[in-house]
Amino acid sequence: MKTYKQTFTELKRAALIPFFVIGDPDFDTSLQIVKAAIDAGADILELGIAFSDPIADGPTIQKADIRALGAGITVEKAKDFIAKVKAYKDIPIGLLMYYNLIFQYGTEKFFADFAKAGTNSVLIADLSIDDVDEIYAPARKAGLDTVFMVTPNTETDRAKKIAEKCTGFIYTVSLLGVTGGRDTLSDMIKPLISRLKSITDVPVCVGFGVSTPQHAVELAKAGADGVIIGSRIVKIIEENLNDKKSIAVKVKTFLAQVKEAIEKV
Amino acid sequence: MKQKGRFGQFGGFYVPEVLIPALEEMEKAFYKFYKDAKFTAELDVLYKDYAGRPTPLYYATRFSELVGFKVYIKREDLLHGGAHKVNNCLGQGLLAKYMGKTKLIAETGAGQHGLATSMIGALFGMQTKIFMGTVDVERQSVNVHKMRLCGAEVIPVKGGTETLKDAINEALRYWTANVTDTFYLFGTVCGPHPYPTIVKYFQSCIGIEAREQCLEKIGKLPDIVTACVGGGSNAIGIFSAFVDDKDVKLVGVEPAGKGIETGKHAAPLAAGSVGILHGTKMYLMQNKEGQILDTESISAGLDYPGVGPEHCLLKDTGRARYVAVKDNDVLDIFDIFTKCEGILPALESAHSLAWVYSQKGKLPADTTVVVNLSGRGDKDVDIVERNRLK
Numbered sequence: 001m002k003t004y005k006q007t008f009t010e011l012k013r014a015a016l017i018p019f020f021v022i023g024d025p026d027f028d029t030s031l032q033i034v035k036a037a038i039d040a041g042a043d044i045l046e047l048g049i050a051f052s053d054p055i056a057d058g059p060t061i062q063k064a065d066i067r068a069l070g071a072g073i074t075v076e077k078a079k080d081f082i083a084k085v086k087a088y089k090d091i092p093i094g095l096l097m098y099y100n101l102i103f104q105y106g107t108e109k110f111f112a113d114f115a116k117a118g119t120n121s122v123l124i125a126d127l128s129i130d131d132v133d134e135i136y137a138p139a140r141k142a143g144l145d146t147v148f149m150v151t152p153n154t155e156t157d158r159a160k161k162i163a164e165k166c167t168g169f170i171y172t173v174s175l176l177g178v179t180g181g182r183d184t185l186s187d188m189i190k191p192l193i194s195r196l197k198s199i200t201d202v203p204v205c206v207g208f209g210v211s212t213p214q215h216a217v218e219l220a221k222a223g224a225d226g227v228i229i230g231s232r233i234v235k236i237i238e239e240n241l242n243d244k245k246s247i248a249v250k251v252k253t254f255l256a257q258v259k260e261a262i263e264k265v
Numbered sequence: 266m267k268q269k270g271r272f273g274q275f276g277g278f279y280v281p282e283v284l285i286p287a288l289e290e291m292e293k294a295f296y297k298f299y300k301d302a303k304f305t306a307e308l309d310v311l312y313k314d315y316a317g318r319p320t321p322l323y324y325a326t327r328f329s330e331l332v333g334f335k336v337y338i339k340r341e342d343l344l345h346g347g348a349h350k351v352n353n354c355l356g357q358g359l360l361a362k363y364m365g366k367t368k369l370i371a372e373t374g375a376g377q378h379g380l381a382t383s384m385i386g387a388l389f390g391m392q393t394k395i396f397m398g399t400v401d402v403e404r405q406s407v408n409v410h411k412m413r414l415c416g417a418e419v420i421p422v423k424g425g426t427e428t429l430k431d432a433i434n435e436a437l438r439y440w441t442a443n444v445t446d447t448f449y450l451f452g453t454v455c456g457p458h459p460y461p462t463i464v465k466y467f468q469s470c471i472g473i474e475a476r477e478q479c480l481e482k483i484g485k486l487p488d489i490v491t492a493c494v495g496g497g498s499n500a501i502g503i504f505s506a507f508v509d510d511k512d513v514k515l516v517g518v519e520p521a522g523k524g525i526e527t528g529k530h531a532a533p534l535a536a537g538s539v540g541i542l543h544g545t546k547m548y549l550m551q552n553k554e555g556q557i558l559d560t561e562s563i564s565a566g567l568d569y570p571g572v573g574p575e576h577c578l579l580k581d582t583g584r585a586r587y588v589a590v591k592d593n594d595v596l597d598i599f600d601i602f603t604k605c606e607g608i609l610p611a612l613e614s615a616h617s618l619a620w621v622y623s624q625k626g627k628l629p630a631d632t633t634v635v636v637n638l639s640g641r642g643d644k645d646v647d648i649v650e651r652n653r654l655k
Contacts, residue, residue, distance in 0.1 A: 052556040053430065053542060055437045056281040062424065075554050099279055100541045104555035126279045126544070130266060151283040153444065162282075176283055177442035 002090045004120060004145055004168040007043055008203045014220035014262050015043035017205060018255055019096065019230030021064040022047050022081045023073030024237055029244045030068070031081065033237065035088050036248035040255035044092045045085065046207070046228055049078045051098040056125040058180030060231040063238060075105055079117045086118030094121045094147060094168065107135060111142035121145040121168040129162045136165060147171050152188035156195060163200035169226060170196060173208045174219075181231045182209035190222045197223050213261035220265040229258065266292055270458020273581060275574030278457035280544045284437075287444045292459040294364045299466060308359055315388070316344050316351045318470060322478035322635070327605040332625045334632040337487065338608070339475045339503060341639050348611065348640030349471060349499045350381035354450060356467030358385035361448035368447040369393045372436040374401055374429030374495070375566030375613065376408025377640055378452035383417035385450075393417040396436040398427040401565045407644050426559045429495075429569045433543050453496025454573035457544025461574055465501045472506030475635055483633055491516040492637035493616040494534070494587065495567035497576045499639035508584060517576060518616040520562035521589035531560035533572050534580050534587040547571045548580070563592040563648065564612035566640075592652075594619040599642065599649055611640035612648065 007015060018037045023030050034045065050065035050073055057065070082093055095114065102110045102124065111122065121144055127135065129148050139146050145168030150159050153176060163170055172193065175186035186209055196204045206219050207228030216227040233251055240247045266289050270276045278288055298304040312318040320340045329336045341349035354371075361369060369391045373379030379395040386393030395412055399421045402409055412419050425431035433456075440449045451460040454468075479487050490507050492500035494517040507513045522530035530536065533548040540549035542557060550558040550570040562568040579585035595612055598619040603609050610618055617636050628634075642649075 053425070053434055055434050055543070056441070058438070059424075066424075069556065098541075100549075100551070100555040100557075102555075103541055104551070104553065125281055126541070128278070128280065128282050128285050130269075130285070131277065131279070149282040151281075153286045154282060155286070158285075173283065175442075176444055178438045 015226035019046040023068035026071040036252040115142040169203040272578040342641035348377040354381040366448040372432040376405035383412040383415035468502030471502035497573035515585035529561040609642035
C-alpha cells in the first residue's frame with residue numbers, strides 16, 4: 001500500500017488533496033466522482049464519513065453529510081467504499097471524521113478494519129492532541145499514520161507537541177473558523193506555514209477555505225506540502241444534483257485546473 | 266488545559282483544535298477569579314440585588330395535602346428573568362467582563378438561557394448574539410421578543426431538528442470563527458470542560474441555600490430532592506449540596522415525551538448509551554452507529570439528546586436516580602399544581618412536579634420532598650393551551 005512518506009518523497013511539488021464526503025450524493029455517484037478525482041491527478045484523498053452533527057464543518061459539508069446519510073451511507077458501507085477506491089488505484093487515503101462514530105464502532109476495531117480496507121490515516125475533527133492516548137496506540141497498532149490539526153491560534157509549543165504525534169502530515173487549518181469556500185486566502189496561513197516549517201519536518205498540508213487554483217498556487221509557493229480542497233468541490237456536487245452524471249466530469253475538470261496550476265510552481 | 270474535566274469516564278473536552286485556546290483561557294480565568302474576594306463580592310451583590318437571591322423555600326400546603334406527604338418548593342421561578350438561568354449567566358457574564366471580553370454568544374432552547382444571557386449582555390454593555398432553533402423561536406416567541414428588547418440579536422438556526430442541539434452546533438461554529446473576542450456563555454452543565462464545572466459552581470447557590478433553608482424550616486434534611494433534567498444545570502445546582510448527605514435521595518426527572526417506548530423522547534439517561542457530542546462524553550440518544558437521534562419533548566428547555574457528564578456519573582454510581590415522565594403527565598400537573606398553589610410552573614419544572622405527583626399514595630405522610638422549581642411557566646401558557654385543544 002502506498003504510504004504518505006512515499007508520496008511526499010516522490011512529489012517535487014505540493015500534493016493535490018481533494019476532500020469528499022463518502023456517499024454524497026449517493027454511493028455509486030460518489031464512487032464515480034472519487035475515481036474522476038483520481039483520474040484528474042489527485043495525489044492523496046481526504047474522505048469524510050458523514051455525521052449528523054459536524055460542528056467543525058460549515059453549511060456546504062454539513063449538507064453533504066445530510067445527503068449522504070439520506071442516501072443510506074453507514075460506517076460499514078464507507079469501509080466498502082474505501083476498499084473499492086483502493087482497488088481502482090493505490091492512492092493514500094486519509095479519513096476526516098467525528099469521534100462518536102469511531103467510539104461506537106470500537107476504536108481498536110475501527111482502526112484495524114479501516115486499515116485493512118486501505119485507509120492510511122484517520123483524523124478526528126473533535127479529538128485534540130490532549131486526548132492522543134485514546135487513539136495513538138490503536139492507530140499505530142493497526143499500521144495507520146496519525147494526523148492532527150494545527151490552527152492559526154495554536155501556540156508554538158503546542159504545535160511542536162502536535163507535530164511529534166503526526167506521522168502522516170500536519171492538517172494545517174488556514175483560518176479561524178469552520179470548513180467552507182472563501183474568496184480570498186486567509187492572511188493567517190502563510191505565517192503559520194513558516195512557523196511549522198521552522199519546527200518540524202513533517203509535511204504541512206493546508207485545508208479550510210482553499211477554493212481556487214490561485215489559492216493552491218499561493219500555498220504551494222508559501223511552502224505547503226499539500227493543498228486540501230473540500231467545500232469548493234462539494235459545492236460542485238451540490239450545484240449539479242439534477243444531473244448527477246455530469247458531476248464527475250465537472251469535478252475532474254476543476255481538479256485538473258488546480259493540478260496544472262500547482263505543477264507550474 | 267490544566268484539568269481533564271472528567272466525571273468518571275464522562276466529560277472531557279472533545280472539540281476542534283481551534284477552540285482549545287479559548288477553553289484554556291476560560292479555565293485559567295475561572296480558577297483565577299472564582300474565589301477572588303473582589304469577584305465573589307461583586308457576584309454576591311448581583312445575585313442579591315439584581316437576580317433576587319436568596320429564593321424562598323416554600324411549603325406547598327395544598328399540593329402536599331393532595332399527594333399525602335410534605336412538598337417544599339425551591340422558588341427559582343422568582344428570580345429575575347423567571348428562571349435559575351440568571352445564576353449561571355451572572356457568573357459567566359462577570360467572568361467574561363473580568364477577562365476583558367466584549368461580546369457574548371449563547372444557545373437557547375426554551376429561551377430562558379437566551380433571555381438571561383441577553384439581560385446580562387445589557388447589564389454589562391456587551392454585544393450579544395443568541396442562537397436558537399427555528400422551531401424553538403416559534404414555540405417560545407415571547408422570550409424571543411424579550412431577548413430582542415434587551416438588545417440581543419436572535420439568530421434562528423435551520424437544519425437538523427431546529428431545536429437546542431442545532432442551536433449549540435451553530436453557536437460552536439460561530440465561536441470557532443470568532444474565538445478571539447467572543448465569550449461563549451454556555452447554558453448548562455454539558456459541553457466541553459470547563460463548562461460543566463463552571464456552570465455547576467454558579468448554580469450551586471441553589472443547593473447551598475436549599476440545604477440551609479431545610480435545616481432552618483424543617484429542622485432536618487429532606488428525604489428526597491428532585492429536579493428536572495435536560496442538560497441538567499438546575500438539577501446539579503440543587504443536588505450538589507446534598508450529594509454527601511447519603512440519606513437524602515436525589516431524583517432527576519427526564520422528558521419521556523410521547524413515551525420512552527415510542528422513541529419520541531429526550532431521555533438519554535433512561536434510554537441512551539454512552540457517546541460523544543458537543544465536546545463531552547455522556548449518555549446520548551443515538552443509533553448504533555453513533556448518529557444522533559432526533560428528540561421530542563413538549564418542553565423546549567429539555568429537548569436535547571445528551572445530559573451533563575456529572576449526571577451520567579451520578580446515575581452509574583447510583584447516587585442519583587433518574588426517571589422520565591411523559592408530556593401528557595406534564596400538561597396535567599401544570600393545571601393541577603397551578604390550581605393548588607397559584608404558581609405556574611415552567612413545563613421543564615413541571616416534569617419534577619409530575620414525578621412527585623406520581624408518588625401519591627406511595628410515600629409515607631412524614632416524607633419531605635424538595636422540588637426545584639427551576640422556572641416560571643408564563644412562557645409556556647400558549648403551548649399548554651394549544652395542546653389542550655388537540
